[in-house]
Amino acid sequence: MLGQSITRNSVLLAIFAVCTTLLIAGTFLSTRDKIALEKRRAEEKALLEVVPRERHDNSMLDETIPVGPEAAGLGLKEQKRIYVARKRGEIVAVVIPATAPDGYTGAIDLIVGVNTDGSIAGVRALAHRETPGLGDKVDIKKSDWVLGFDGRSLDNPDVSGWAVKKDRGVFDQFTGATITPRAVVAATLRTLQFAEANRESLFGERGQITAGGK
Amino acid sequence: MADVSYRELSFNGLWKNNPAIVQLLGLCPLLAVTGSVVNAIGLGVATIMVLVCSNTSVSLIRNIVSDAVRLPAFVMIIAAAVTCIELLMQAFAYEMYQILGIFLPLITTNCVILGRADGFAAKHGLGPSIYDGFIMGVGFTAILVLLGGLRELSGTGALFANMDLLFGPGAANWEMVVIADYQPFLLAILPPGAFIFTGLIIAVKNLIDDRIKKRQDALKEKPVKGSKRVRVTGTIS
Numbered sequence: 001m002l003g004q005s006i007t008r009n010s011v012l013l014a015i016f017a018v019c020t021t022l023l024i025a026g027t028f029l030s031t032r033d034k035i036a037l038e039k040r041r042a043e044e045k046a047l048l049e050v051v052p053r054e055r056h057d058n059s060m061l062d063e064t065i066p067v068g069p070e071a072a073g074l075g076l077k078e079q080k081r082i083y084v085a086r087k088r089g090e091i092v093a094v095v096i097p098a099t100a101p102d103g104y105t106g107a108i109d110l111i112v113g114v115n116t117d118g119s120i121a122g123v124r125a126l127a128h129r130e131t132p133g134l135g136d137k138v139d140i141k142k143s144d145w146v147l148g149f150d151g152r153s154l155d156n157p158d159v160s161g162w163a164v165k166k167d168r169g170v171f172d173q174f175t176g177a178t179i180t181p182r183a184v185v186a187a188t189l190r191t192l193q194f195a196e197a198n199r200e201s202l203f204g205e206r207g208q209i210t211a212g213g214k
Numbered sequence: 215m216a217d218v219s220y221r222e223l224s225f226n227g228l229w230k231n232n233p234a235i236v237q238l239l240g241l242c243p244l245l246a247v248t249g250s251v252v253n254a255i256g257l258g259v260a261t262i263m264v265l266v267c268s269n270t271s272v273s274l275i276r277n278i279v280s281d282a283v284r285l286p287a288f289v290m291i292i293a294a295a296v297t298c299i300e301l302l303m304q305a306f307a308y309e310m311y312q313i314l315g316i317f318l319p320l321i322t323t324n325c326v327i328l329g330r331a332d333g334f335a336a337k338h339g340l341g342p343s344i345y346d347g348f349i350m351g352v353g354f355t356a357i358l359v360l361l362g363g364l365r366e367l368s369g370t371g372a373l374f375a376n377m378d379l380l381f382g383p384g385a386a387n388w389e390m391v392v393i394a395d396y397q398p399f400l401l402a403i404l405p406p407g408a409f410i411f412t413g414l415i416i417a418v419k420n421l422i423d424d425r426i427k428k429r430q431d432a433l434k435e436k437p438v439k440g441s442k443r444v445r446v447t448g449t450i451s
Contacts, residue, residue, distance in 0.1 A: 012278070012279065012287070020290050020293070038304065042309065042312070
């Protein structure tokens with residue numbers, strides 16, 4: 001009977017669906033905490049590279065200011081967080097997420113650490129798809145180029161100097177790849193300008209940072 | 215069908231019917247993630263685990279599932295296995311998980327998996343099916359690693375970089391700089407390099423097969439009539 005076989009097969013498939021779902025649910029539940037921990041650890045690792053443990057004593061992951069696409073200059077496409085680093089209660093630096101939309105192969109996600117005095121604590125590329133061997137030198141694993149930003153600020157060099165050497169700036173480009181460093185330099189500059197414009201809400205001492213901020 | 219010899223299964227998986235370079239299945243991950251040895255091992259191990267899981271469960275249920283719904287049922291099993299392994303990898307090798315990214319869930323669509331489930335496990339007992347899944351996975355991984363090694367070496371002049379992503383911090387210094395001051399050879403790391411090296415590997419395999427055949431022909435005066443070997447792949451009933 002056709003009807004019978006259809007019923008039998010549907011019941012069978014339904015049983016399969018239930019079994020496989022249970023299996024996935026079980027794995028999910030048993031790995032959930034571990035995954036959350038690993039995610040946090042990976043997130044923290046990048047932050048610690050920019051603002052090392054010696055410089056702060058709070059948990060940056062737990063003290064954040066939400067920031068999203070509306071923040072001028074950061075170029076974010078989604079809601080992200082600014083991390084605040086404190087030492088003995090004083091804000092020493094903030095780590096600001098930024099996106100350079102004009103990388104050679106798509107957007108480059110960065111974090112820029114800005115010290116209270118407006119200088120750069122560090123820049124790291126978190127996610128990019130730049131050409132291996134050429135543009136991927138923005139990645140600290142491949143080259144220490146991003147360390148060239150450390151200590152720079154809006155008046156060191158002045159705005160016209162915030163460009164790659166080919167554009168009469170002070171930052172090196174890579175052999176065979178100018179577009180990538182150009183994008184990163186510009187995004188870093190915009191982030192500094194954002195930090196300057198929002199100085200009060202980022203570094204302003206209001207005891208506890210309240211959600212919202214900027 | 216109980217007369218499957220494990221020796222033959224091994225020979226099939228590793229050489230004669232190697233999923234990557236003979237059946238040419240699963241080329242998408244094969245070409246995409248073999249930029250380095252560590253990526254190749256990561257994806258290879260994940261594929262082995264999925265193959266073993268899927269072959270095991272398919273073999274167990276092969277007498278329950280009717281022909282009409284066998285493919286949806288197999289796909290469901292495979293997808294579940296992949297999802298579980300993705301979760302496990304996320305929990306225990308998070309950075310590797312980030313590198314493999316989309317190619318981990320894409321194992322679901324790797325034709326090797328469904329091919330072995332339908333072509334072998336659905337017709338054989340538990341033992342041979344598990345072994346077949348394992349050895350096919352190993353065959354696939356071997357080519358992944360070989361390709362990863364060739365591309366990493368010719369692309370960057372070094373081997374085994376970033377092994378700590380998979381084997382813990384102790385493996386951080388496994389990197390071997392084979393050629394110092396090597397000018398990176400971009401083509402090898404980019405996708406075209408994957409095609410070129412896969413082609414070369416297939417060519418070398420065919421060359422070796424040819425040699426062996428010629429030698430055997432020379433040894434035996436009269437050729438054996440027909441092949442006794444059962445072809446176990448590619449049957450879609």
